[in-house]
Amino acid sequence: MTQRRRVIQTRSLEERMAEQATKLKEQANLLPPGAEREDLLKRARIAETGAHLSDWLRSPGLQPPN
Numbered sequence: 001m002t003q004r005r006r007v008i009q010t011r012s013l014e015e016r017m018a019e020q021a022t023k024l025k026e027q028a029n030l031l032p033p034g035a036e037r038e039d040l041l042k043r044a045r046i047a048e049t050g051a052h053l054s055d056w057l058r059s060p061g062l063q064p065p066n
């Protein structure tokens with residue numbers, strides 16, 4: 001049986017996703033308008049949404065009924 005590789009993350013998931021979104025936007029800005037650029041921008045939006053997800057879940061805005 002093979003051993004599972006364990007990686008200890010030094011940065012939070014939110015930080016890593018925000019960094020990924022920034023890199024994707026930078027790559028998209030270097031490309032001319034087209035499908036590849038739109039794909040990179042879409043992936044960047046998804047990464048930004050993921051980076052903010054835990055903030056939204058922790059927000060006191062929506063609370064379950066008592």
